[in-house]
Amino acid sequence: MGVLTQLVQNLRQRISRPLRYYYDICARCGACIDACHFYSYSRDPAHIPAYRVMLAKRLTEGGNGSNGLARWYRDLGMIDGRTVEELEKAMWECTGCRRCAVFCPFDLDTALMISAGRYTLLQEGVGPEMIAEIGNAEVSKGEIIDMIKDFYLEQVKSLEARLQEEFASDLQIPVEKEGARVLYVPLVGEHAIVPAAKIFYAAGEDWTMSLFTATNHSFFVGDMAKAKQAARWIVEEAKRLGVKVIAYPECGHASRLLLSFFDGWFGEEIADIERVNILQLVAGYLQEGKIRVRPGTFDVPLTYHDPCNLGRNGGMFEEPRLLIQSVATDFRELTPNRELNWCCGGGGGLVAAPEMKEVRMKAGRKKVEQIQRTGAKWVVTACENCKAQLRDLNEHYELGVEIKGVIDLVADALIL
Amino acid sequence: MEAVAFLFYYITPYIAVAVFFGGIGYRLYRWWRRPPVTAHLSLYPRPRGRAGRLLDALVDLFTLRGLLRVNKPLWIGGFIMHMGLLFILIGHIRAFTDFYFLWDLLQWGKEQQHQFSAVAGTIAGVLFTVPLFYLLGRRWSGPVKWLSTPEDHFLLFLLIAIALTGFHMRLLTQVEIEELHTFFRGLATFRWQPAPVTTGTAFIYHFAFVQILMLYFPFSKLMHTIGGVFSKMVARS
Numbered sequence: 001m002g003v004l005t006q007l008v009q010n011l012r013q014r015i016s017r018p019l020r021y022y023y024d025i026c027a028r029c030g031a032c033i034d035a036c037h038f039y040s041y042s043r044d045p046a047h048i049p050a051y052r053v054m055l056a057k058r059l060t061e062g063g064n065g066s067n068g069l070a071r072w073y074r075d076l077g078m079i080d081g082r083t084v085e086e087l088e089k090a091m092w093e094c095t096g097c098r099r100c101a102v103f104c105p106f107d108l109d110t111a112l113m114i115s116a117g118r119y120t121l122l123q124e125g126v127g128p129e130m131i132a133e134i135g136n137a138e139v140s141k142g143e144i145i146d147m148i149k150d151f152y153l154e155q156v157k158s159l160e161a162r163l164q165e166e167f168a169s170d171l172q173i174p175v176e177k178e179g180a181r182v183l184y185v186p187l188v189g190e191h192a193i194v195p196a197a198k199i200f201y202a203a204g205e206d207w208t209m210s211l212f213t214a215t216n217h218s219f220f221v222g223d224m225a226k227a228k229q230a231a232r233w234i235v236e237e238a239k240r241l242g243v244k245v246i247a248y249p250e251c252g253h254a255s256r257l258l259l260s261f262f263d264g265w266f267g268e269e270i271a272d273i274e275r276v277n278i279l280q281l282v283a284g285y286l287q288e289g290k291i292r293v294r295p296g297t298f299d300v301p302l303t304y305h306d307p308c309n310l311g312r313n314g315g316m317f318e319e320p321r322l323l324i325q326s327v328a329t330d331f332r333e334l335t336p337n338r339e340l341n342w343c344c345g346g347g348g349g350l351v352a353a354p355e356m357k358e359v360r361m362k363a364g365r366k367k368v369e370q371i372q373r374t375g376a377k378w379v380v381t382a383c384e385n386c387k388a389q390l391r392d393l394n395e396h397y398e399l400g401v402e403i404k405g406v407i408d409l410v411a412d413a414l415i416l
Numbered sequence: 417m418e419a420v421a422f423l424f425y426y427i428t429p430y431i432a433v434a435v436f437f438g439g440i441g442y443r444l445y446r447w448w449r450r451p452p453v454t455a456h457l458s459l460y461p462r463p464r465g466r467a468g469r470l471l472d473a474l475v476d477l478f479t480l481r482g483l484l485r486v487n488k489p490l491w492i493g494g495f496i497m498h499m500g501l502l503f504i505l506i507g508h509i510r511a512f513t514d515f516y517f518l519w520d521l522l523q524w525g526k527e528q529q530h531q532f533s534a535v536a537g538t539i540a541g542v543l544f545t546v547p548l549f550y551l552l553g554r555r556w557s558g559p560v561k562w563l564s565t566p567e568d569h570f571l572l573f574l575l576i577a578i579a580l581t582g583f584h585m586r587l588l589t590q591v592e593i594e595e596l597h598t599f600f601r602g603l604a605t606f607r608w609q610p611a612p613v614t615t616g617t618a619f620i621y622h623f624a625f626v627q628i629l630m631l632y633f634p635f636s637k638l639m640h641t642i643g644g645v646f647s648k649m650v651a652r653s
Binding site: 015016039106263264311 | 450
């Protein structure tokens with residue numbers, strides 16, 4: 001019981017103003033029941049978004065998770081082993097996609113509560129600690145950056161040499177270039193660097209690459225202090241180099257942090273630095289005529305999966321469609337799409353937790369059905385998490401599709 | 417029985433009003449006391465500017481258009497019930513004062529006013545009450561039963577009780593609204609007037625149930641009337 005008391009106290013401390021009124025106003029109308037891809041396969045109440053809210057409320061307020069009246073019957077809501085089990089399921093078997101927030105008549109942001117709940121549970125060792133470990137590594141990277149810098153620069157140089165041979169002899173991948181206009185923050189691995197480098201080259205952009213990566217796993221486990229620290233390395237780098245724009249790669253959660261959290265975290269510090277996702281940047285190049293692409297480069301039937309954090313949580317609905325349609329002939333929409341798109345089932349850091357694989361495959365069923373209905377051969381998306389999950393789904397359900405990034409398509413269709 | 421009726425006519429209304437407003441204030445304070453989130457919750461599509469967000473939130477809340485897209489049966493139930501409630505609340509202004517301006521404009525006499533109220537009131541009452549039974553039925557079947565707590569049932573039963581006693585007065589008695597005016601003005605000015613008699617006994621039940629609703633309102637999920645606007649404003653920020 002001691003552990004549980006500590007857990008309750010920790011959770012109470014994380015109750016922010018919106019969470020406080022979410023507790024009070026959720027009418028338990030059930031509109032969110034049909035929103036959740038976890039519930040769609042499990043039919044388990046712990047996967048219903050409103051039930052997740054009730055669980056958290058039951059824990060911090062006592063009673064049965066509703067208001068006033070019923071809290072007299074305290075024994076209705078006794079916290080026992082089963083509650084903790086349900087709570088673990090409710091907090092971890094969620095991708096934080098916020099499809100339920102779109103369904104909710106009051107737009108209750110369940111992910112805000114999941115974030116608080118996860119942080120609290122992990123402090124008691126309940127949940128996939130792997131995700132938190134990766135988050136810690138991202139925080140400490142800033143402290144040891146000088147030790148690994150040379151190795152990194154060497155790697156970039158060899159990649160640059162290869163691209164000069166394959167693509168354009170005067171292509172450059174600048175790192176830590178002072179006074180550059182755009183700071184591009186990549187992901188681990190060259191797949192997030194190569195297409196971007198080609199596009200920047202074609203657009204004649206004055207860019208430089210960050211020493212850090214955009215990913216921020218602390219955000220997935222609700223550890224906002226660490227998430228902020230990991231983001232701070234990038235902000236400091238941007239200030240040091242004097243860039244005008246910070247551009248994030250095809251990565252959902254990191255882009256959400258950049259676009260929606262940086263203001264609150266860093267405020268004035270970065271007020272004069274524009275923050276964009278690479279899709280926005282590249283769509284801008286195309287519209288301004290800075291890059292040209294061959295229309296109809298790809299004539300395979302393809303579809304676009306709106307990543308939650310770029311779509312309903314980031315407002316990038318039209319940019320990817322513009323880019324895809326400018327290079328492909330047979331574009332097919334998933335139904336539903338845009339803000340009502342089904343989550344791929346891999347978000348919220350679940351892709352990084354091996355023990356969540358089975359759950360992920362089940363949660364992806366809705367996505368699989370959606371893709372199959374279009375008859376598309378390629379599934380294009382713009383989020384690393386989604387790509388990893390879609391690849392797993394492709395293998396698991398033998399879909400026979402290829403998973404592509406939006407900027408991969410653009411880079412392969414560039415006219416130099 | 418006399419004493420209980422006296423209590424509900426002349427004493428508890430003051431408590432109900434005090435608790436209603438005081439309780440809402442207390443709730444708002446409890447919300448305000450917690451730290452706000454610094455992030456933009458950024459749910460898209462997102463209207464521009466604070467005024468745009470407020471307008472959007474109000475349009476959404478009054479039309480429930482989001483719900484219409486994703487859950488039509490619930491939209492029909494929820495929307496019609498709320499619209500019925502809105503008409504009923506407007507109609508109840510007549511219990512305290514009257515639409516003198518409107519009647520003058522239409523040049524309607526007493527008989528016409530009565531007829532209009534009877535028809536409009538009955539329709540609004542049906543719009544309000546029938547969906548309540550649907551919403552109650554939902555709570556007993558399907559996955560919504562996992563989300564149903566005594567609070568939900570209590571509120572639905574209370575609203576149904578209020579509606580039925582209201583129907584009783586509307587359909588089975590001939591209410592003289594001047595009597596109600598006198599009574600409520602008496603309450604408001606602390607110069608108690610005799611309780612209405614043309615309403616029959618239904619009035620005291622109706623009045624008592626409404627007071628219970630007012631007492632419970634600030635401590636129930638009905639706070640979504642206020643919190644819903646906040647929530648939508650923040651979510652689309």
